[in-house]
Amino acid sequence: MKISLHIGPDLWATTRLQQVLDAKRRQLLRNGVLFARTPGARNHTRLFMAVSDPGAVDTLRHNRGFAAPERQAQLRADVTEALAREVEASGAGHLILSAHQFGSSLLTGSELERLKAVLAPISDRVEVIAHLDCPARMLLRQYIVQVLDGRMRPLELELRLADCPDWWAAALADRPRARPDQGIFPEVQMAPAWLDYPALRRHWEAVFGAGSVRFRPLEVAALCREDVTEELRTCLGLDAQIGKHEAITAPAMPSAEWMARARQFNDVLTRLLAQGDHRVSRQIWKRMLGDLRWPGSAMQAGTLASIAARFAGDLAALAQETPALAAAFAADRPLARWQEAETTEGYRASQHLLAALPRIEKSTREARAADRAANGADVAGLSRQAAALMPQLAKEKFAQLRGGPFAPHNRLGRVNEEELAQAFALAPARRLPPGSSGNVIVGCMKNEAPYILEWIAYHRVIGIDSFLIYTNGCADGTDEILDRLQTLGVIEHRDNENWSGKSPQQYALNQSLKEPVIRQAEWIIHIDVDEFMNIRCGNGTLQDFLDRVPEATNVAMTWRLFGHNGVTSLDDNFVIDQFDSCAPKFCPKPHTAWGFKTMVRNIGAYEKLSCHRPNKLVPDMAERVHWVNGSGLPMGDEVKKNGWRNSKRSIGYDLLQLNHYALRSAESFLIKRQRGRALHVDRTIGLNYWIRMDWNDHRDITIKRNLPRVRAEYDRLLADPVLSEWHARGLAWHRAKAAELRQVPEFAELYDQAMALRLTETERAAYALALDMET
Numbered sequence: 001m002k003i004s005l006h007i008g009p010d011l012w013a014t015t016r017l018q019q020v021l022d023a024k025r026r027q028l029l030r031n032g033v034l035f036a037r038t039p040g041a042r043n044h045t046r047l048f049m050a051v052s053d054p055g056a057v058d059t060l061r062h063n064r065g066f067a068a069p070e071r072q073a074q075l076r077a078d079v080t081e082a083l084a085r086e087v088e089a090s091g092a093g094h095l096i097l098s099a100h101q102f103g104s105s106l107l108t109g110s111e112l113e114r115l116k117a118v119l120a121p122i123s124d125r126v127e128v129i130a131h132l133d134c135p136a137r138m139l140l141r142q143y144i145v146q147v148l149d150g151r152m153r154p155l156e157l158e159l160r161l162a163d164c165p166d167w168w169a170a171a172l173a174d175r176p177r178a179r180p181d182q183g184i185f186p187e188v189q190m191a192p193a194w195l196d197y198p199a200l201r202r203h204w205e206a207v208f209g210a211g212s213v214r215f216r217p218l219e220v221a222a223l224c225r226e227d228v229t230e231e232l233r234t235c236l237g238l239d240a241q242i243g244k245h246e247a248i249t250a251p252a253m254p255s256a257e258w259m260a261r262a263r264q265f266n267d268v269l270t271r272l273l274a275q276g277d278h279r280v281s282r283q284i285w286k287r288m289l290g291d292l293r294w295p296g297s298a299m300q301a302g303t304l305a306s307i308a309a310r311f312a313g314d315l316a317a318l319a320q321e322t323p324a325l326a327a328a329f330a331a332d333r334p335l336a337r338w339q340e341a342e343t344t345e346g347y348r349a350s351q352h353l354l355a356a357l358p359r360i361e362k363s364t365r366e367a368r369a370a371d372r373a374a375n376g377a378d379v380a381g382l383s384r385q386a387a388a389l390m391p392q393l394a395k396e397k398f399a400q401l402r403g404g405p406f407a408p409h410n411r412l413g414r415v416n417e418e419e420l421a422q423a424f425a426l427a428p429a430r431r432l433p434p435g436s437s438g439n440v441i442v443g444c445m446k447n448e449a450p451y452i453l454e455w456i457a458y459h460r461v462i463g464i465d466s467f468l469i470y471t472n473g474c475a476d477g478t479d480e481i482l483d484r485l486q487t488l489g490v491i492e493h494r495d496n497e498n499w500s501g502k503s504p505q506q507y508a509l510n511q512s513l514k515e516p517v518i519r520q521a522e523w524i525i526h527i528d529v530d531e532f533m534n535i536r537c538g539n540g541t542l543q544d545f546l547d548r549v550p551e552a553t554n555v556a557m558t559w560r561l562f563g564h565n566g567v568t569s570l571d572d573n574f575v576i577d578q579f580d581s582c583a584p585k586f587c588p589k590p591h592t593a594w595g596f597k598t599m600v601r602n603i604g605a606y607e608k609l610s611c612h613r614p615n616k617l618v619p620d621m622a623e624r625v626h627w628v629n630g631s632g633l634p635m636g637d638e639v640k641k642n643g644w645r646n647s648k649r650s651i652g653y654d655l656l657q658l659n660h661y662a663l664r665s666a667e668s669f670l671i672k673r674q675r676g677r678a679l680h681v682d683r684t685i686g687l688n689y690w691i692r693m694d695w696n697d698h699r700d701i702t703i704k705r706n707l708p709r710v711r712a713e714y715d716r717l718l719a720d721p722v723l724s725e726w727h728a729r730g731l732a733w734h735r736a737k738a739a740e741l742r743q744v745p746e747f748a749e750l751y752d753q754a755m756a757l758r759l760t761e762t763e764r765a766a767y768a769l770a771l772d773m774e775t
Helices: 011-023 025-030 045-051 059-063 069-090 100-105 109-119 135-147 156-161 167-173 197-208 220-224 228-236 256-274 282-290 301-310 312-321 325-329 349-374 384-389 392-401 449-462 478-487 504-512 542-546 619-624 666-675 687-693 702-718 721-742 745-756 761-774
Strands: 002-006 033-035 094-098 125-132 213-217 438-445 466-471 492-495 521-526 531-535 554-561 596-601 606-609 614-617 656-660
Touching (some): 011 025, 011 094, 011 135, 011 220, 033 069, 045 069, 109 197, 135 256, 135 301, 167 197, 213 325, 220 228, 256 349, 282 349, 301 312, 438 504, 449 721, 466 478, 466 504, 478 721, 531 554, 531 702, 666 721, 666 745, 687 761, 721 745
Parallel strands (some): 002 125, 554 656
Antiparallel strands (some): 521 596, 531 656
């Protein structure tokens, strides 16, 4: 097997290439090329953390709970085993691994030897690829990344190093030792040794062999274009065409004054931390630096002309070997020597530090509580079962969450769920103007037979006019039910068996934009069959909500996650009636809890429809776009271009929420575990998923006010003998499948583990956070 090891070292360029590799993952695999997932979803940080020197604790290992040598050793064993297993299962002949930290932070021979040992069971045919630019431009981008990570030393450090005969050795000699409690991490504070490109090559070839390293030109404009995949084909030596990818705009450089303010703040904060009385989490630190954002002109690479000149001879030799590098190595026009920007309006870093002290002291208390948890001390508030079952990192997260601003609770909004019990009245039939398909749901299904009729009936009675449903891989009667509903004029059904690309769901959404029912829609809504639009105002219809937000073009319908509610068996009862225990309304952690799906007014403002939201905003339409949340309040520009979850600033459930019944009964969960997901087809759903989704701490019965009118529509549909027969068959198939899975040891163990797990809301949030950090 051939292994392509992409080592960065530039953060932005590596991230861009990883985004493309991720989008083309399935297509690559069909051509025998595996972009691995087990070492990290995109950036293979788990592999990086596993092989770094035990004493060289970086920000990733510190933040993700792998600072202790024994924890890192276990991670290395896990990554080695999982990666080998993934490669074997894929049947691929070419493995791609990528992390900018490989090139920027693996700076000792021992680290590369560990990396080689992890890869050895797979193959010893390793090609190392780095994308390089003019050193002055690379340094400028690296400096910005470091400052926003806590760097306290100005660029004078590198400008002085320009006079050293051996840049690599001088940079390593000046490398500080890791002191996480004081916010000191080597990769953040040191000069980038890897700017010495010949030394970088010697470093890697000393372990992976002469000729194993290949340099490619880093061209920002080229990586932004749709044909960025051609660079992937060239640098990875791929034979197959993998198509174009969405073009992007190069990120704007931050202002020079913002970087000066941030660097000076880092300096005074680091001095405070050195006294040993305070601790600051990386998240809080980054947030404080973000608060210092300031407008103005950006730093220019021409001010670092001495850096470009320092390496000019090396660059010329490399360009002679590889002519394609010549253009990338061309230096910017020399400017006056770099000096840190002057700060304006009386900025004093020490004054900002004083203003931030309450946040710093709070972070200190949370860190000390996490320390107590890490040292095996009893964690205040942790239940006995959670103390026995939760991993150490989850206990530390619990200590940080408890009593903090991200601790979950139900004190949000104006709606008291227990008071909303009066049934909604039947709504008059909607009459659509000629040529309009009205409010349209487009969805994807796979083996959902027992749940289809309730879901269709529910959304019809609240004001959905049309449905466009795609299916693939169904064996339980789902296709037959949908075909019959199409015959009856209730929905439109499309076969999605021949999907291609990243996922069947995204392929279907791409195809849906060609359909008349979507083109003629007033509102387009993409939700799944386990999601119900819960309108909590007026008579509970969609129009009741829309009347309250007449200017809205996009509605972020935020999930409320509903647990299994103690229901173990798969019954033929309404989902919305069986399951009414749920997550608290205030639940900013983990990230899935406040995920949303989007209702989109069909005004042509976006070119693409994706799982959670529309994408590719048409520039000329930007001013017409107005997002609101589930309370009908404006969200501003927070999610106008990207994002799929709410923040503490934008959350709202008062008028509309999306009830998300991801588990349903425990037996239904087993079937979902066996089936896999529509969006992420190569991921499993195990106990981790149950931990993230089984929220049972609070009760929300507001959707039950729809039960009488849903029952009337459901009975009307079920009166059709063909539908009734296929619904019964589907239910029988699922019951038989659940019984079958209960006899399989893997699923029987999963069922028992899920049933035994009892966590409070804060314990669940902490456990889910720890799982997110370790995957």
